[in-house]
Amino acid sequence: MLATPAETVPAGDAWIHEVKWDGMRLLAQVQGEQLRLFSRTEREVTVAFPELAGSAAGLTGYDDLLLDAEVVVLHDGRPSFAALAERFNVADAATAARLAGQSPVTLMVFDVLRAMNTPTIGLPLRQRRQLLEGLELQSRYVQTPPVFEDGAQLLAATADQGIEGVVSKRLASPYQPGRRSLDWRKTVNRKADSFVVCGWLPERENDDRLGAVLLATPTPDGPLLYRGRVGSGLAGSTGQALRTRLQALAVPASPLPQGLPPEVTRGVRWVRPELVADVEYLGVTDGGQLRQPSWRGLRADLTVPDLVRTEVPDEVTDE
Template sequence: MPTQIEPMLAVPGELPLDRERYGLEVKWDGIRALVHLNGGLRVTGRHGADYTRRYPEISGFGVKSAVIDGEVVALDPRGRPSFVRLQHRMHLTDPEPRMLELYPVAYLPFDLLYLDGLPLFDLSYRDRRSLLDELDIGAPPYFPGDSDLLAATREQGLEGVVAKRLDSPYRPGVRSPWWVKVKHLSTTEVVIGGWKPGKGRRAGGIGSLLMGVFTGDGLTYVGHVGTGFTDAALDRLHTLLRPLEVPKNPFRNEPPWRNRWVRPELVGEVGYTMWTDELRLRHPVWRGLRPDRIPAEVTR
């Protein structure tokens, strides 16, 4: 088995018209992770990130030789994935028992890439899922493409669904139209290029973050976000950003304030209502840092 596999990715969009050719999965609001089982257990994320010690709750499932694709999630009291709760664990490379108790995570498998030394990439999604279900390791079910799963996830406050072509192979590292993610809330990743000092209760700290995405001209400013933060999140961001401060504006277009600039090394996620014609995010709300993403990937 290869030591590193980049997960296959979905494109954003709407439910396909030929829905009978697809299976629907719940889109889990968590962190992508692959479990490698081959005489031991290793958990990896995108770009080779090692999550093995970060999420000790992930066990071997009683399987000796396999590579499993899935999502790490932290559940809220109602049993729904909570990205806010997961934030408490994402940055801990060796979490203490207290954090494991306060913010436990679960692993939700949804694909099978290797089994007993045999690669499964060229099998169809339907066949890979059948083999995964036979392992009986707690994989959430998928549903027919013409089911009402999208409406059900909206009613339950979940993020959305992923429509996957039943005959599609698995292509590592490829963002393929064979998989389509359909979200109820629009979200996007942004690169932090600076921050605006706070006032009032936030005086001396961060008032809002300056967001950018990479275009053909470089890092382009797309707005600032000042809502959705807890006090603890602002304190942590202040600690992370201060060592990254630089005197020069990293954006190709300067935001209209006096700001503190930083090297564009941190990626975050925000919810928003729409993109404006001026390439600005309307009504952005902070959701959290994305250490599993690299800045160069964050594009419009």
């Protein structure tokens, strides 16, 4: 279940509000002493986070649980998306153990989807939250973050602390797997979003190095909407690793609609639009392109269909 972007925080006692942690979604499956972790794309990533499987995390020992959560790396109390992106794709146990010692993760658990072999997704959030709090999941590596009644006040507090924003959830809502729902809404303090990578350009001085990637947004009707290119943040090993992945996705023709000016398409190496990237930016031009974008990392927990937007209707009101 995904949150719908919103310009303002919904008010009223029909909602609760949580900190938006700027991490990556995980499903945590607990069966006795066994813990398995999965991304939203159903890829198992247990090996990448050994600290969560240890006894200090306090996750194991339950007969059967399926938890929805967000994994973050905290530096001085603030999430570091760059440090997390480095960890998420690790497949080697030794490397994962070394990174766990350098930048341990925290699992922020916010929902219970199954307990004691019984699905709970049909229950209203109010009951699922009571079940979650009864589990008392609090340890060095695992937290059940609090919820708040005043979303506007929480948004202001997160802005003061340099945290991404707020997720607001309707207390009466069931859990809708795989859907972007108006029952969950996210309001952010700073401009950062996810886009699909549709092509790349080499550096002007060195054809063997990645210079920039082209970004797009999928639309409900199917065509991709060009959002500009980003080169900032792609120097060094980050750019080289991304270039290798992009070369494996090469296609002969542009996945973007025809009609883009030649200065946009000249020299571009086109790729299948499969990789989802997080980008920070200052704003959007009148033409819909990102202003001064900066690369943050790939999103292993999102797919391209997840980026199709459902806008909050102006006529929606909450009692």
